[in-house]
Amino acid sequence: MPVNIETPIEKWAGSVRPVTLGASAAEGGTRSHSIIVGGQGTLPFLGFEGAIPHQPRVAVEVWNRNPGEEWSPQLTKAWGSALEDPATWAKAAEAAGAELIALRFFTTDAAGNRVTGAQAKQVVRKVLNAVGLPLIVLGAGQAELDNEILVAAAEEGAGERLVLGACEDKNYRTIVAAALANGHLVTAKTPMDVNLSKQLTILVHDMGLPMDRILTDPTTGALGYGIEYGYSVMERLRLAALQGDGMTQQPMLVSPGEEAWRTKEARAGEGVPGAWGEWETRAINWETMTAGALVESGADIILMRHPVAVARVKKMIGELMVG
Numbered sequence: 001m002p003v004n005i006e007t008p009i010e011k012w013a014g015s016v017r018p019v020t021l022g023a024s025a026a027e028g029g030t031r032s033h034s035i036i037v038g039g040q041g042t043l044p045f046l047g048f049e050g051a052i053p054h055q056p057r058v059a060v061e062v063w064n065r066n067p068g069e070e071w072s073p074q075l076t077k078a079w080g081s082a083l084e085d086p087a088t089w090a091k092a093a094e095a096a097g098a099e100l101i102a103l104r105f106f107t108t109d110a111a112g113n114r115v116t117g118a119q120a121k122q123v124v125r126k127v128l129n130a131v132g133l134p135l136i137v138l139g140a141g142q143a144e145l146d147n148e149i150l151v152a153a154a155e156e157g158a159g160e161r162l163v164l165g166a167c168e169d170k171n172y173r174t175i176v177a178a179a180l181a182n183g184h185l186v187t188a189k190t191p192m193d194v195n196l197s198k199q200l201t202i203l204v205h206d207m208g209l210p211m212d213r214i215l216t217d218p219t220t221g222a223l224g225y226g227i228e229y230g231y232s233v234m235e236r237l238r239l240a241a242l243q244g245d246g247m248t249q250q251p252m253l254v255s256p257g258e259e260a261w262r263t264k265e266a267r268a269g270e271g272v273p274g275a276w277g278e279w280e281t282r283a284i285n286w287e288t289m290t291a292g293a294l295v296e297s298g299a300d301i302i303l304m305r306h307p308v309a310v311a312r313v314k315k316m317i318g319e320l321m322v323g
Contacts, residue, residue, distance in 0.1 A: 022134025032132025117152030
């Protein structure tokens with residue numbers, strides 16, 4: 001006789017905290033719409049076990065100037081002349097499927113001079129005027145300069161619910177203060193460690209920033225370059241969140257574009273084994289596979305670079321959400 005076997009269902013005590021990015025006119029900003037991430041009551045795409053009210057979102061990187069030789073020729077070819085102007089680039093990114101814009105800054109401008117707060121304001125305003133998507137603004141990775149850039153960006157985008165980052169243990173105070181003063185969110189970035197991620201979230205929250213205005217960046221590696229360790233840290237953070245640990249319940253933001261395109265497999269077109277395959281195909285696959293793995297490990301926002309990889313990952317997410 002046939003036997004009915006009940007599918008085991010994992011029941012979780014906690015959930016990921018929902019966070020809203022961007023503010024529409026009705027919410028005091030100028031974005032065409034806001035986006036909510038987080039809110040899951042189960043592991044990625046296990047909809048039969050719990051609620052997944054908001055799908056992972058794809059942000060496309062736009063920089064303050066043309067990256068030139070600092071980027072792979074495969075990337076600069078993909079965006080072409082749009083790289084010469086952040087506003088034009090942002091429009092091209094939106095047309096390519098970006099759901100968020102991640103505006104990032106080099107330490108220098110197009111003339112090779114150190115970026116200033118005044119320049120940062122101009123770039124932020126140009127991008128805000130060019131597209132209606134919610135905006136993430138990330139500094140150059142130098143604490144002193146980032147404080148100048150992000151304070152200026154916060155002031156220029158007051159009321160827009162920007163995401164400012166990255167907050168790290170050495171510079172979070174200034175960035176959080178700017179977010180508090182201008183109605184923004186922050187992303188808190190730590191090395192690949194669950195306890196360090198929790199600690200920085202606590203420090204940011206202790207300054208008075210509500211938990212629903214904090215994202216966490218646990219740091220990751222690219223495909224084949226430590227992604228297994230990054231994956232495991234993200235998985236442990238998500239499990240802790242679902243088990244009820246309130247300091248791990250923030251949505252996660254990760255950067256597969258940056259990580260994938262710094263690898264030799266994506267950057268090198270010559271002097272590599274023939275088995276690696278055609279350069280452009282290989283490079284796009286490297287970003288696509290990296291992003292796909294991070295989405296599966298619990299990423300809520302993924303920062304990407306190549307428009308073809310963006311389309312592929314969005315398709316993957318859509319199909320998994322339906323499933």
